[in-house]
Amino acid sequence: MKRRQFLKGSVAASAFLAAPALVRAQTAPIKVGILHSLSGTMAISETTLKDVMLMLIEQQNRAGGLLGRPLEAVVVDPASDWPLFAEKARELIEKDQVAAVFGCWTSVSRKSVLPVFKELNNLLFYPVQYEGEESERNVFYTGAAPNQQAIPAVDYLMSEDGGGVERWVLAGTDYVYPRTTNKILEAYLKSRGVAPEDIMINYTPFGHSDWQTIVSDIKAFGSAGKKTAVVSTINGDANVPFYKELANQGISAEDIPVVAFSVGEEELAGLDTAPLVGHLAAWNYFMSVDTPENADFIAKWHAFIGDESRVTNDPMEAHYIGFNMWVKAVEKAGTTDPDAVIDAIVGVSVPNLTGGFSTMMPNRHITKPVLVGEIQENGQFSVVWETPGLVVGDAWSDYLPDSAKLISDWRAPMSCGNFNVELGRCGGA
Amino acid sequence: MKIVLCLPFRPYLAALLMALLVVLPAAGRTAGFEELVERLPHGSYADRAKVIDAISRTGDPRAAEVLNALLEGRLHARKDDGRIVILVDSAGGATAIDALSGENLGGVLAGSTEKIKTNNRLRGMLRTAIGALSLMSPDRETRLMAAQSVFASGDPANIEALDAALAAESDRQVATALAEARAVAILDTDAPVEEKRAAVAILRARGDAAAQAALAPHASDPAIGNEVREALSRIEQAQRVWAIAQNVWYGLSLGSVLMLAAIGLAITFGVMGVINMAHGELVMLGAYTTFAVQEAIRGAAPWLFDWSLLIAAPLAVLVAGSVGIAIERGIVRHLYGRPLETLLATWGVSLILQQAVRTIFGPNNREVGNPSWMSGAFEIGQMTVTWSRLWILIFALAVFFALLLVLRRSFFGLQMRAVTQNRPMAAEMGIDTGRIDALTFGLGAGIAGLAGVALSQIDNVSPNLGQSYIVDSFMVVVFGGAGNLWGAFAGAFGLGITNKLLEPWTGAVLGKILMLVFIILFIQKRPRGLFALRGRAAEA
Numbered sequence: 001m002k003r004r005q006f007l008k009g010s011v012a013a014s015a016f017l018a019a020p021a022l023v024r025a026q027t028a029p030i031k032v033g034i035l036h037s038l039s040g041t042m043a044i045s046e047t048t049l050k051d052v053m054l055m056l057i058e059q060q061n062r063a064g065g066l067l068g069r070p071l072e073a074v075v076v077d078p079a080s081d082w083p084l085f086a087e088k089a090r091e092l093i094e095k096d097q098v099a100a101v102f103g104c105w106t107s108v109s110r111k112s113v114l115p116v117f118k119e120l121n122n123l124l125f126y127p128v129q130y131e132g133e134e135s136e137r138n139v140f141y142t143g144a145a146p147n148q149q150a151i152p153a154v155d156y157l158m159s160e161d162g163g164g165v166e167r168w169v170l171a172g173t174d175y176v177y178p179r180t181t182n183k184i185l186e187a188y189l190k191s192r193g194v195a196p197e198d199i200m201i202n203y204t205p206f207g208h209s210d211w212q213t214i215v216s217d218i219k220a221f222g223s224a225g226k227k228t229a230v231v232s233t234i235n236g237d238a239n240v241p242f243y244k245e246l247a248n249q250g251i252s253a254e255d256i257p258v259v260a261f262s263v264g265e266e267e268l269a270g271l272d273t274a275p276l277v278g279h280l281a282a283w284n285y286f287m288s289v290d291t292p293e294n295a296d297f298i299a300k301w302h303a304f305i306g307d308e309s310r311v312t313n314d315p316m317e318a319h320y321i322g323f324n325m326w327v328k329a330v331e332k333a334g335t336t337d338p339d340a341v342i343d344a345i346v347g348v349s350v351p352n353l354t355g356g357f358s359t360m361m362p363n364r365h366i367t368k369p370v371l372v373g374e375i376q377e378n379g380q381f382s383v384v385w386e387t388p389g390l391v392v393g394d395a396w397s398d399y400l401p402d403s404a405k406l407i408s409d410w411r412a413p414m415s416c417g418n419f420n421v422e423l424g425r426c427g428g429a
Numbered sequence: 430m431k432i433v434l435c436l437p438f439r440p441y442l443a444a445l446l447m448a449l450l451v452v453l454p455a456a457g458r459t460a461g462f463e464e465l466v467e468r469l470p471h472g473s474y475a476d477r478a479k480v481i482d483a484i485s486r487t488g489d490p491r492a493a494e495v496l497n498a499l500l501e502g503r504l505h506a507r508k509d510d511g512r513i514v515i516l517v518d519s520a521g522g523a524t525a526i527d528a529l530s531g532e533n534l535g536g537v538l539a540g541s542t543e544k545i546k547t548n549n550r551l552r553g554m555l556r557t558a559i560g561a562l563s564l565m566s567p568d569r570e571t572r573l574m575a576a577q578s579v580f581a582s583g584d585p586a587n588i589e590a591l592d593a594a595l596a597a598e599s600d601r602q603v604a605t606a607l608a609e610a611r612a613v614a615i616l617d618t619d620a621p622v623e624e625k626r627a628a629v630a631i632l633r634a635r636g637d638a639a640a641q642a643a644l645a646p647h648a649s650d651p652a653i654g655n656e657v658r659e660a661l662s663r664i665e666q667a668q669r670v671w672a673i674a675q676n677v678w679y680g681l682s683l684g685s686v687l688m689l690a691a692i693g694l695a696i697t698f699g700v701m702g703v704i705n706m707a708h709g710e711l712v713m714l715g716a717y718t719t720f721a722v723q724e725a726i727r728g729a730a731p732w733l734f735d736w737s738l739l740i741a742a743p744l745a746v747l748v749a750g751s752v753g754i755a756i757e758r759g760i761v762r763h764l765y766g767r768p769l770e771t772l773l774a775t776w777g778v779s780l781i782l783q784q785a786v787r788t789i790f791g792p793n794n795r796e797v798g799n800p801s802w803m804s805g806a807f808e809i810g811q812m813t814v815t816w817s818r819l820w821i822l823i824f825a826l827a828v829f830f831a832l833l834l835v836l837r838r839s840f841f842g843l844q845m846r847a848v849t850q851n852r853p854m855a856a857e858m859g860i861d862t863g864r865i866d867a868l869t870f871g872l873g874a875g876i877a878g879l880a881g882v883a884l885s886q887i888d889n890v891s892p893n894l895g896q897s898y899i900v901d902s903f904m905v906v907v908f909g910g911a912g913n914l915w916g917a918f919a920g921a922f923g924l925g926i927t928n929k930l931l932e933p934w935t936g937a938v939l940g941k942i943l944m945l946v947f948i949i950l951f952i953q954k955r956p957r958g959l960f961a962l963r964g965r966a967a968e969a
Contacts, residue, residue: 039784041893043792161474163550174938204937207897209888210686212679213932216813220668223638225645237897240794240889248806248815254553255581272798278549374548377502384474384548 029072030065030336032057033092035103035113035124040080041207044236045315046105048266049127050075052316053102055304056323066330074098082112089113093120099336100125100326102319107131107176114139121338125326127318129261129283131180135395135408135417137342141365142322143315144284145393146184150231152370153259153282154185156385157229158192162372163257165229167198169218174203178233181261185231187399198226208238211245219249222256232260239263243276253278259372265311268379276375284354284368285317286381291355311379317353324350325360346411356390363408364417365393462489463529466513469499470506470545478551485558493562495528500555504528505542514542557582564594569603576606583613583643609635613643622652629653633660636667637811671811676929682818684925685825688918689884690898691905692829693877695917697753697870699906700849703761704768706775708902709895710782711753711874715745715881716890717786720795735800738882745878752782753874757867779895787892797885821883828879833914835872845869908948910958919959924948 034053036046057071065071074096078085085104092098093116100123104110107130117124117138129144157165170185172178182201189199200221202214222228234242239262246258252275259280265287268276287298297320302308329345330336349359358366367390373381396403396418405422409415416426465484469477481499484492498504498515505514507525514525514534525534525542547555560578563571572594579587591611598604612628620628629647632640641664647657690712697705722741726733733740756778764771799817806815836842847855848865856862881894888894909920924944931940955961 038792039787041896043787044794044891044893047792161548161550163553202936205941207893208937209897210679210683212682212815212818213676213929214937216675216679217933220638223642223645225642237794237889237891237893241887244887245815248804248817249813250806253549254556257549266793269793269796271794272796278552280549382546384546 027069029070030067030330031072031074031096031098033089033096033098033101033103034073034075035078035085035088035092035101036105037080037109038075038077041236042080042105042109045266048310048313049102049105049315049319051305052301052319053323055301056320058304059300060323060327066327067334067336078109082106082108085109086112086116089116089124090120093117093122098122099330099338100341102127102322104128105315110139123326123338123341125319125322127315127322129314131177132184132393132395132397133180133400133403135364135410137364137410137415137417138338139364140322140325140345140360141393141395142318142325144368144370145365145395146181146397147394148284148365148368148370148391149261149282150181150185151188152387152391153261153280153372154188154231156282156372157257157259157280159385161385163227163229165257166194166226167221167224167228168194168200169221169228169230169256170199170201170233171214171218171230172203172233173206173208173235173238175206175235178203178235181233182231184397184399187397191399204234204238206235206238208234209241211242215242215245215249215251218256219251222251228256230256230258232258233262234260235262236267239267240271243271243279246279247275253280253374264313264315265380266313268375269311271379273375273379274377277377279375280372280384281375281381282370282372283314283381284370285312285314285352286371286373286383287312288373288376288380288382289354289371291353293351293355294353297353321350321352321358321366325358325366329360342410358390361392362411363393363395364410365395367392462487462492466495466528467511469504469513470511470543474546474548474551477545477547478554481551481554481558485562491529491531493559496555496559496562498528499545499547500552500559502544502547504545505537506545507537507542509541513545516542553582557584557587561587561590564590564607565597569600572598572600572603573606576603576610580606580610580613580639580643583617585614585618588614588618609640616643616647616653625653626656629656629660633663636664638668640664641668668811672933674810675812676933677926678812678814680926680929681922682822682925683929684922685818685822686884686887687901687905687925688829688921689821689825689880690877691902691909691917691921692825692832692914693873693875693880694902694906695909695911695914696832696873696876698903699911699913699917700845701866701869701873702768702849702911703765703870704772704775705756705761705870705873706772706899707756707779707782707895708873708877709897709899710779710786711749711877711895712881712884712898713786713890713892713895714749714752714782715878716797716885716888716894717790717795717881718745718748718878719882719885720790720797720890723797734798735802737798738800738803738886741882742879745882746875747878749878749881750871750875753877754867754871756874757870761870762863762866779899783892783895790892792892795890797890799886803886817886821886824883828876829914829918832876836914841865841868904945904948906958907952908958910960913960916958916960923959 034050036050037043038047038050054073057073060066061070074092076088076092078088089101092101102125104113104126105128110126113124114136122138124139125142126139127142129149132145156162168189170182172182186199218230257278257280259282261282263281264283298312301312302310325345325348328348328350329341333340333344345360346362347360349357352358354369356369358368360366370387370391371383372385373383376382395408396406398404405420406418406428407421408417410417418428419426420428462484465480468480484496495504503516505516507514513528515528516523516537517526523537525537527534556578560575563575566572566575588611591607595604595607598607608631612631615624615628632644641661644657644661648654648661650657694708697703719741722744723737726737760774761771764774803817803820806813844860844865847860848862852862905920905924906917908924909916928940928944931943935943
């Protein structure tokens with residue numbers, strides 16, 4: 001009796017002792033890296049994305065985690081410092097052993113972490129609209145490529161509903177995204193029969209705050225008797241003084257509409273929007289979109305952040321889509337091993353917040369609807385136009401001669417991000 | 430026609446029909462208007478455009494009000510019965526007024542009605558339609574606005590209404606606006622060449638960008654092309670002259686901003702010789718003080734909003750000044766005579782201040798509103814002057830001369846000059862040099878805070894605000910010559926005007942580069958800047 005009891009006890013004890021090791025292997029958290037600037041100039045945009053990732057991870061954990069294991073967020077702060085992005089990415093992958101990274105905002109930060117992701121073979125989900133001309137095996141572009149934002153917006157302005165614009169000002173901040181986007185737009189406008197003298201291109205330095213001369217130039221350019229519009233790739237903080245100057249000089253959206261690719265709900269939150277009513281933005285998501293998915297997302301966001309006045313925006317939706325795609329791909333692959341997930345994620349389809357589904361394409365870009373919205377007094381957008389269906393993100397623009405002949409398909413047997421169809425080989429132009 | 434045919438048969442029927450004849454058109458018109466209004470919420474924007482056009486043609490007296498409500502986004506459709514209502518703000522929320530009957534339907538719950546949406550094109554149409562309907566308004570301002578919106582549309586359909594309005598108009602300014610609107614419309618018709626020539630002459634006399642836009646499409650018209658081209662070249666010539674004046678004004682305005690940002694630094698760096706990298710953050714603190722004051726006013730006393738900047742100004746001096754004194758007492762005074770260490774330490778302070786503001790107020794831009802007297806613009810000839818820029822220029826000059834007065838005429842200014850020129854001697858004379866150092870630094874910081882109040886009106890209020898001004902501020906002080914307020918004055922306006930005259934030729938990016946190259950060359954030639962101190966003070 002005693003011995004049996006002792007035996008029983010020791011079996012139980014050994015089981016009890018052995019269990020944690022076993023359980024730990026199965027329930028050790030899966031780490032997810034979050035690589036967004038929480039200080040410095042980009043903190044204004046990126047802090048929100050960090051918060052939305054924390055919310056998505058928390059929700060996933062409440063729903064039972066992933067592969068039976070909880071998720072654990074590893075947050076680092078690259079402080080708007082581009083080389084630091086690469087260091088922090090390396091730290092996330094090597095030291096913290098994360099399964100995937102969600103992060104970056106500016107193209108230069110993405111370019112800086114690229115070699116790290118290639119070398120250490122990990123996944124980066126990049127949630128911001130960008131200039132295209134890139135397709136890397138380890139990067140998943142969940143934001144818009146130029147054909148998912150810029151070109152449909154221009155199409156709308158050319159249409160009768162958009163005012164039949166014939167004269168174009170392409171105004172941007174002087175760095176890679178506006179320069180490339182404007183190159184694509186210029187080629188596209190010319191292909192649609194716009195004369196070169198009807199296109200004005202203007203670049204300004206980062207954080208430009210004195211817009212008097214440029215706005216009066218735009219005013220003068222717009223008085224040639226043809227309907228004129230401004231396509232703005234002006235970045236970040238420079239937008240506020242730009243819109244203030246437009247309003248002060250009495251340029252309304254009915255005279256010269258401005259369509260912006262970097263102005264969303266978050267940017268408008270710091271502005272008196274009354275004089276901006278009618279100016280446009282093109283995105284793949286607006287907070288005002290009336291779908292049950294979106295209402296649910298906004299409610300959860302407000303509950304998570306504890307502030308009813310916080311807005312949602314397009315890059316947040318991109319992270320929502322990207323995160324769900326990664327979860328689905330991991331479930332499909334049955335492991336978080338990067339190679340397996342990278343193969344599994346192509347073709348994965350998840351609901352977006354505008355009432356449809358987005359699919360990961362073989363070129364690492366996703367399918368999205370394109371919406372054009374007008375700014376309202378309350379800082380929200382009212383959708384005035386949308387593409388009839390989903391638009392597939394195009395890594396290489398068809399309107400640039402060098403990239404028109406490139407295609408990207410990361411499935412075997414091609415497995416190439418820049419296959420040259422003229423030369424019949426991988427490796428770019 | 431039918432009615433005429435009927436007439437001979439039955440006299441009583443004829444009488445009835447005669448009565449109908451009087452009533453029918455009115456009744457028909459009314460029914461049409463009502464049906465059209467009910468149709469407004471449905472269909473695409475293109476459909477809505479047609480309905481708006483039809484409504485404006487009904488001539489119904491209610492049309493202007495309905496279209497105006499649509500333009501202002503106050504025209505809604507009730508979700509339960511589809512009734513079209515106009516929302517009017519009242520004390521206890523919005524009240525619905527039936528758009529057709531004018532009946533007051535009482536308060537509405539948020540979400541029980543749906544706004545009838547418009548886009549830019551529709552709003553443009555609406556403005557023209559309302560303009561055409563209100564050309565005869567008894568209010569002079571309304572008539573002027575109406576004439577201007579009809580001018581912008583250039584729609585020949587309005588000529589009749591314009592003629593009628595012109596005949597009845599007694600005010601000269603409104604009559605001119607009406608004639609100009611008529612001239613634009615005439616150009617698009619088959620009117621005789623003489624009339625078109627007269628129209629070209631009217632627009633040529635107007636001579637602004639809008640007239641240019643109206644004339645430009647007719648430059649290749651075979652009948653009046655010559656006149657149009659001549660008028661256009663005249664207008665362009667005049668505009669070129671005005672453009673120079675405009676650029677000088679922009680330069681003055683940029684100069685005033687540069688001076689505001691730099692003038693505090695002219696004291697801390699110029700007079701005291703402290704390289705204060707946190708200067709920009711002191712400007713930012715001033716801007717955030719303005720934000721906080723406006724928030725408090727919005728919550729507690731909205732009628733004070735127009736005074737918010739005047740209330741914020743002394744508070745900003747206080748906030749930035751005391752932070753400045755704290756920096757001086759806590760850090761800078763231990764580092765006098767060690768410029769490199771000062772530079773690093775104050776740079777650290779700037780990062781701390783930035784992140785502190787980011788933690789307290791969040792990383793996003795904060796909305797600082799313009800008081801009504803600082804919004805909008807007015808025109809001098811062909812030149813646009815925005816009120817906010819004008820007030821900032823006045824403010825900058827006021828701050829400059831006040832500071833000059835303090836330094837030259839006050840006892841504190843005297844002590845300050847004594848300490849900076851000869852510290853041991855000043856101490857011998859019984860001046861508490863430590864206290865004067867702290868107060869001088871505090872004065873420079875307080876003025877940076879004042880600059881923040883002004884800059885909040887034209888720039889972002891974000892934690893990064895200061896960074897964009899720090900380089901410019903040092904540029905102005907070094908260029909103008911350290912240690913001299915007039916140097917900062919000349920430096921700021923010189924750089925501002927040069928920059929703005931360069932910008933149209935070179936673009937903003939190259940313009941900025943050229944400015945920096947110019948300053949480098951200038952400093953090579955005159956290392957002590959524009960207004961170098963001479964004599965013993967220069968040796969210090």
